[in-house]
Amino acid sequence: MDHSFGQYKVLIVDDDQHILDLLNVVFENEGLSNILNANNGEEALYLLKQQDPDIVLLDVMLPDTDGFTLCNQFRQFTNIPVLFLTAKTSDLAKLQGFNFGGDDYITKPFNPLEVVARVKAQLKRYKDVTPSSSKPSHDFGNFQIDKTSGKLVVDGIRIECPAQEFKLLLYFCNHPNQILSKQKIYRDVWGEFYNGDSTVMVHVRRLREKIEKDPSRPHWIKTVRGLGYIFEDHPTGEKQ
Structure with missing residues (x-):
């Protein structure tokens, strides 16, 4: 048993008590014993705030709401990782999940040990982008990214940024003025073998909506047709 994850608190939201019981047992056996359970959206919001x-495991189909809407509400309060659990397997459903601020997407039926592995991977990544560090923040004029607190500030306003988007933005900031293929980005940021364009494209679009004045004509994260993306660290430090 890996006890290094015992400090973390996991919220599982599902109206199927059998799934809750199963995941609770497996998570505890794998060193994640601090588990919160909710059967509906109202309970989930209460536990999130209190x-x-x-991290949150979130069923898409709930009795009082849907997981996509609930995740959107979560993002008003927190940028912790959210992993969707759902029987919907279409690419459109997965894109919806990412569009509403999800960090991963697990389809039912699932292997509970795979769920644990994905949760641990997200927790590690989230911890990596919010370390205790004395290194200065990245400051690009109209937006700043603080690695210590995990904050994104755009034009003086703090913007909630899901963990995976934050890690992707930090990755771009750490690799300025380099053409980065989608395959490399996915491998380095998600830590998995490349599984198609949609995941990277959706996350880049959401970042552009946060940091660009005009997302359709990006100033920072630019597309290099046929090659990937480049984050241009403008030497003059000019604002948009």
Whole structure:
């Protein structure tokens, strides 16, 4: 058993008690014993605000709402990782999940050990982008990214940024003025073998909506047709 994850608090939201019981047992056996359970959206929102979990497993179909809408509400309060659990397997459903601020997408039926592995991977990544560090923040004029607190500030306003988007933005900031293929980005940021364009494209679009004055004509994250993306660190530090 890996006890290094015992400090983390996991919120599981599902109206199927059998799934809750199964995941609770497996998670505890794998060293994640601090588990919160919710059967509906109202309970989930209450626990999110009162218990401050580190990660959420979220069913898409709930009795009082849907997981996509609920995730959008979560993003008003937190940027912790959110992993969708759902029987919907279409690419459109997965894109919806990412569009509403999800960080990963697990289809039912699932292997519970795979769920644990994905949760641990997201927790590691989230911890990596919010370390205790004395290194200065990245400052690009109209937006700043603070690695210590995990904050994104655009034009003086803090913008909530899901963990995976934050890690992708930090990755771009750490690799300025380099053409980065989608395959390389996915491998380095997601830590998995490349599985298609949609995941990277959706996350880049969401970042552009946060940091660009005109997302359709990006100033920072630019597309290099046929090659990938480039984050242009403008030497004059000019604002948009």
